[in-house]
Amino acid sequence: AGFLFGLTKFGGAGLPPLWQQRLNHRVRLESQLMAVLPGFRGRQIGLLLKTTQATAALAQGIHIINWTADPLQFANAVLNYSQLGAVVYEANPALYNFQNDLNRVEASRFSLTWLPSTQRVQTRFAGHSTGQSPAPLDMAQQPQIVRVNDGPVVSRFDVDAAVIAFEVPANWSGLQQADLPLAQHWRETTDQLFVRYLGKEPGHYMITGTGKDGPRCYLLGQRVDESLLDALSQTIHTGVG
Numbered sequence: 692a693g694f695l696f697g698l699t700k701f702g703g704a705g706l707p708p709l710w711q712q713r714l715n716h717r718v719r720l721e722s723q724l725m726a727v728l729p730g731f732r733g734r735q736i737g738l739l740l741k742t743t744q745a746t747a748a749l750a751q752g753i754h755i756i757n758w759t760a761d762p763l764q765f766a767n768a769v770l771n772y773s774q775l776g777a778v779v780y781e782a783n784p785a786l787y788n789f790q791n792d793l794n795r796v797e798a799s800r801f802s803l804t805w806l807p808s809t810q811r812v813q814t815r816f817a818g819h820s821t822g823q824s825p826a827p828l829d830m831a832q833q834p835q836i837v838r839v840n841d842g843p844v845v846s847r848f849d850v851d852a853a854v855i856a857f858e859v860p861a862n863w864s865g866l867q868q869a870d871l872p873l874a875q876h877w878r879e880t881t882d883q884l885f886v887r888y889l890g891k892e893p894g895h896y897m898i899t900g901t902g903k904d905g906p907r908c909y910l911l912g913q914r915v916d917e918s919l920l921d922a923l924s925q926t927i928h929t930g931v932g
Contacts, residue, residue: 693727695740703757704781704802707891709917710924714754714806720744722758722805737770738824742816745807754808754926759786759800761793762881763863765908769901772910773825776812777805778923779898780915782885795867796878801885801898810925828911830856830904836911839888843873843880848887856902856909857884888912899923 697720706716722744727736748756760767762782771777779801787798806812818824830836837852860866860877867874888896889912896912897919903909913919 692731693725693736693740695722695725695737695744697722697744697756697758699751699753703755704804705891706755706804707915707920707924709920710806713924713926714808715752716755718753719755719757720748720753722756735819735824738774738819741770741775742819745805745812745816749807754806756805756807758803758805759783760803761863762799762801762885762910763859763877765859765861765863765901768859768908768910769827771803772899773827773901774815774819775805776809776815777803779803780889780891780895782882782889784882784886792868793864795871796875797882799878799882806924806926808926809923811923825900827908828900828902830902830907830909833902836902838909839884840880843876846880846884848884850888853914855888855896855912855914857881857888857898857912859908859910861906861908891915893917897923 700719700721701717703719725737725740745756760771781802783802784799785797786800789798815825836854836856837850838856838858839850840846840858842858859881866877889898893915895915897915898910898912900911901909902911
């Protein structure tokens with residue numbers, strides 16, 4: 692039905708100083724590749740694979756899991772940020788030099804950081820066990836969240852708000868097949884926005900969730916400050932599941 696594999700590694704993406712103090716960051720897990728057969732998708736198998744991986748990592752004393760993901764694959768974003776509680780503060784435009792059916796434009800990637808021993812993540816695991824996985828935020832009910840782009844057409848690079856929203860395509864794989872020039876425009880626009888706003892330093896933004904407004908899809912970024920860094924790294928000492 693599906694698979695997931697990862698590799699232990701030394702070091703990785705730079706962490707905020709507070710996280711370095713709280714977490715064992717010398718040895719990490721690189722979650723290398725995951726896939727679920729089309730006929731089995733929608734059954735939360737990816738969620739099960741990831742939580743099982745986290746269980747094994749914590750049993751080995753590993754508190755940080757990294758992987759990369761295409762910023763514009765919204766279904767994956769819902770799993771990664773809303774359901775698993777991973778965060779993003781590093782964008783890598785044109786990270787890989789290849790093309791295939793899923794990457795017909797530049798293969799830009801996010802570098803994800805997942806802290807499975809934290810209260811934020813453990814709370815999500817507890818919700819999964821009771822069938823209460825977090826859903827994307829209803830953006831129609833959140834007028835205070837500032838949208839930094841209107842599709843690939845209008846972009847704002849001067850926003851200074853507590854929470855911002857990056858619009859991404861609802862079906863990135865289908866868009867690449869149906870309209871390659873438009874897909875390229877989406878990639879270029881969002882790459883510029885991610886590079887402008889994301890970072891681990893105060894005043895930048897970390898992607899921590901997802902949102903929807905009808906058919907429109909969003910990644911939600913919270914402004915980095917000591918309060919956010921503290922909340923994201925509060926640890927508890929229980930197992931997963």
